[in-house]
Amino acid sequence: MHWISTILSSLLLLFSSIAASHAATAFFYSEKEQYYGWAAGYSYSRSETEAHNNCNAGGTECKFVLECDGGWSAVAFADGFARGVAFSCGYANAVSARVTAIVNCIAMAKTLCWTSATISSNGRERSDKDNSDFDMAWYAQQMLYMQGFAITKTDGEAGKQTRAALGAFRAKLGLEPNGTLDNAIFERLLDAIGGRLLMARVFKEQLVDPNAAEYAKHIYVSATQPYAGKSLSEEIAGRADDQRRLSLATLLTIWGTPCTLPAKRAEPLPADGTGAWIVNCAQGEWTVLMGEGSHTIIASGTAPADPGSGTRPPPAAIEPPIVAPPQTAEPAEPEPAEQPAEEAAGAAERPPQGTPTPPPPRSQAPQSRTTPTASP
Secondary structure (H helix, E strand, O other): OOOHHHHHHHHHHHHHHHHHHHOEEEEEOOOOOOOOEEEEEEOHHHHHHHHHHHOOOOOOOOEEEEEEOOEEEEEEEEEOEEEEEEEEEEOOOHHHHHHHHHHHHHHHOOOEEEEEEOOOOOOOOOHHHHHHHHHHHHHHHHHHHOOOOOOOOOOOOOOHHHHHHHHHHHHHHHOOOOOOHHHHHHHHHHHHHOOOHHHHHHHHHHHHHHHHHHHHOOOOEEEEEOOOOOOOHHHHHHHHHHHHHHHHHHHHHHOOOOOOOOEEEEEEEOOOOOOOOEEEEEOOEEEEEEEEEEEEEOOOOOOOOOOOOOOOOOOOOOOEEEEEOOOHHHOOOOOOOOOOOOOOOEEEEOOOOOOOHHHHHHHHHOOOEEEEOOOO
């Protein structure tokens, strides 16, 4: 009977080894400082310990928020209009992890959110530039699609199709019809679709709510201070004069009343943007009233014609590529292989938010990285 005991012992040892070898990713977060710690590639218990320790390096109220059995993860923070964060974990590729974090953060914070970190199952992070480039291109693709331009996918890559649509949008505004995506044209795209509040509503209703049960298995999201804005008009009223003139000229042109960018004058009455706008363009002067999903444009004596009123149906967003974890998703994206280590941990705080859109350089965020040498 000794041989039976030996076999059973060997099997128990094997099963124990298999269980311990599962690579986990874990996150801890301190809301007070908006500081998080993460670890990937360890056993569950070791990942939790490492992530907690890293969070404690800069956070005073660190709590466990999310973990998964490998796959890609991402962290997204709200822009300067709100205080919100989302973590995603366990996805087959970087695109899915990023999109999951972004759309859930937007839906909760009611404003734009930007990727702070994208992490593979073996702890390799995408660069700050890669995160920023992806976010800019992905948002642009969604906003171009919402306006009816020829966009068939939102992969965060500013390829030929995206550049062509950007050129068409720029031409519509009377700008050079190239495919350049810069900060200025990003702001014009955001104006043209109705601002951050409308984008947040569309993403919540069309992307997040229908997939809430699936998302709930793979995310942590919190917004302690959602964006408090009430309308696009009030949002624009809070901007500097040069930005107001650009925004109102963009809206008039998109609504079918040509106005060379920037407008000569764009004045809200009253100043908080809750009433009308007096807009003076090279082509004439108009009084503009903006409502939710509608607008009224009244010509003054210097305008060539009275454009009248219009309604704007809610735009449609493109469904994210996948919302499922690796087990049921499309083929997994290859892990970055520039470094041989299979475990990693780190910590970071919410990147500085100098301007709400586009995001500030991610390289400004204080970083702390450790790569363990001992086996978990």
